Amino acid sequence: MCIRDRSNCLACHQANGEGIPNAFPPLAKSDFLNADHNRAIDILLHGRSGPITVNGKTYDSVMPAIALNNEQIANALTYVLNSFGNNGGQVTPAQVEKQRKATPAKADDHG
Numbered sequence: 001m002c003i004r005d006r007s008n009c010l011a012c013h014q015a016n017g018e019g020i021p022n023a024f025p026p027l028a029k030s031d032f033l034n035a036d037h038n039r040a041i042d043i044l045l046h047g048r049s050g051p052i053t054v055n056g057k058t059y060d061s062v063m064p065a066i067a068l069n070n071e072q073i074a075n076a077l078t079y080v081l082n083s084f085g086n087n088g089g090q091v092t093p094a095q096v097e098k099q100r101k102a103t104p105a106k107a108d109d110h111g
């Protein structure tokens with residue numbers, strides 16, 4: 001199951017986590033990812049679109065929400081955080097559940 005979770009990500013972000021210039025931002029040594037784990041959880045829960053700057057480069061694309069449960073999201077992010085030269089760390093299913101409740105829908109105008 002874990003392997004499938006990862007390939008969910010790496011289809012776009014590439015097997016080496018380096019992404020594709022102008023299309024998919026890198027997960028490898030991503031300053032954006034390492035800076036804020038909860039923000040990364042939100043992206044998996046709700047997707048993301050619009051301009052984003054990762055490691056000094058701007059991307060403007062669309063990531064769809066990934067239909068994974070709390071455990072799968074925790075596993076996928078923990079894997080990514082401990083791969084590709086990232087800073088390490090752990091995301092737990094409880095943390096994902098908390099974010100899920102904190103940000104129920106993308107259309108919500110909580111900012």
Ligand code: HEC
Pocket residue numbers: 005006008009010011012013023024025026027030031032033040043044048049050051052054059060061062063064066076077080
């Ligand atoms: C269909 C392609 C696609 C898939 C699948 C995908 N992503 Fe993304 N991801 C993107 C795109 C495109 C962006 C940038 C969105 C934007 O421009 O706002 C992004 C942005 C991100 C970011 C924030 C920027 C960065 O690089 O740090 C993270 C973190 C991330 N994705 C993690 C994941 C993880 C983890 C998975 C698997 C569970 C995943 N993505 C699956 C396309 C994808």
